[in-house]
Amino acid sequence: MTTETRLATLDGFVYASLPQLMALELRSRGLSFLSRQPLSSILSGAHASRLRGRGLSFDELRNYTPGDDLRHLDARATLRYGKPFVRTFTEERDRPTLLLVDQRMSMYFGSRRSFKSVTAAELASLSAWIAFHAGDRVGGMVFGDDKIEHIRPQRSRARIQALCAAVIKANHALHATRPETEQQNQLDTVLRHCLASAGHDHLICIISDFAGAGAQTLQLLRQLSAHNDVIAMQVYDPIALQLPDKGRITITQGTVQRELQVGSKQVQQPLGEFLAGRLRDVAELLRRSQVPLMMVSTGEEVIGQLRLELGRLTRRAG
Template sequence: METTDLLKKVRHIEIKARGLSRNIFAGEYHSAFKGRGMAFSEVREYQYGDDMRDIDWNVTARYNRPYIKIFEEERELTVMLLIDVSESLGFGSQSLLKRDIVAEIAATLAFSAIQNNDKIGVIFFTDKVEKFIPPKKGRKHILYIIREILGFKPEGNGTDLNVTLRYMTNAIKKRCTAFLISDFIDAGDYKQALRIAARKHDVAAIQVYDKLSTELQPVGLMKVRDPETGEERWINTSSKKVRDRYRSWWSDLQVSMNNAFRQSGVDSVSVSTESDYVKLLLQLFKQRK
């Protein structure tokens, strides 16, 4: 992508994502992702109806009358975007590729985070961790992230969620909110890595897929290429057996993915390239209330 084209696209996504995060997602994001917990704020004299468990016994002993601790919610979050940049994201039968939808979703989440004064970082991955951008705040940092999302050129082609999840678990020491954004076309077993990551961090999963990739259309003999392995082969899409086998592969993939989410306690949403991802993201946020 030429530099001028990239800058235009960055600006377009910035305007769209900023508007969505400010006008639609601000309140939903804030209530869905509440921060690390409660932090001590101050003490005040005990009042009738206060919880006895909040009494500060040291201050109470000093002043010879009961005082309680006041706590406030720690709002600041660290948000990590785990973004799949494998070759299979380059597919799309609609006006946008899966990669384009991933970019818009990631940018919208990034602006939502920054408007809530949260830090945001990124892990780009294929069948390995391609790049780690440490969490920071600020518009300049967000624009850098969007430029990388749109222009990043990975070394790998495949997808390995297991490696990525293990990397995040080890690299991010404090509890964070992590959005795993992928098409989840991964033949490996990532259930255990997801379970461990979700135990340490607050993980939400966003699957991006294209409707055409869920079912073969009967259009006769077709040459197909696996974008992640480069393998090419001819298939007869007129054959019901071939179409059934493909449909079964997709169904098994979805069942395995959803089982992994459920067993790990991970909230998730699936977004197709032709659907309204705004509505689906709001749905994800509301799951968490």
């Protein structure tokens, strides 16, 4: 695709733009990954376990006073001095938020409204602004089929702009004639990098169609969520749920393209079952990892879906 053609498609649906992503700050106001109640959080997991939050740091050891949490009694100091002592803690002011943003060739597809790659870019921007306004540091990893760009977490608008710029760079590198590279699953590679760098008490948002996810992906997600809060945002195209009754669709893989007449039963039924089945398989894998799952369609505006998904998962955890 020529530069002129790419610029002509910078409509926010085929390719995203940096001003488009930065402008989402205003629309992110009022959204949060946390609710007011400690147990009613989308990050509290399937069993309503308490959110790790931003972590606690030890403050002081002092005499027990009525009303103190008995779970904070220090047994060793109590035995040594013959009277109860408690440990007090303060909540850390911020924590790192890492956004893993998929811009592989599998994301370069859209049958309605926008491409999956653009929907992922918008989700990344909204998530970054939500974390920023919660007082957290924001960074991430933007990955294509053969490259991973790391952005270290900082709490600044300049860092969010750097993250969004990395997403835009990867987004604009996608084009229909670009072949997919034959290599190991890049999603699993990114999860391993994240596991090596995240440590503890991070918020990790994985924004992807999860193409190629398998047993290794499941294991890595479980390892990540053992010490961090993890959210999976699965981007999908509505054609996976319902094929059109008639007409033609173009299937693309690298430089190979083929048109299919979807009105034909020999095409529509097996193709529809394959696409819907693949979507269900990935969703089931993510649920098995016990990572909160949000599903976002390319066919509708992202902000409205995100608001609904946050509300749905918060009600489920409550």
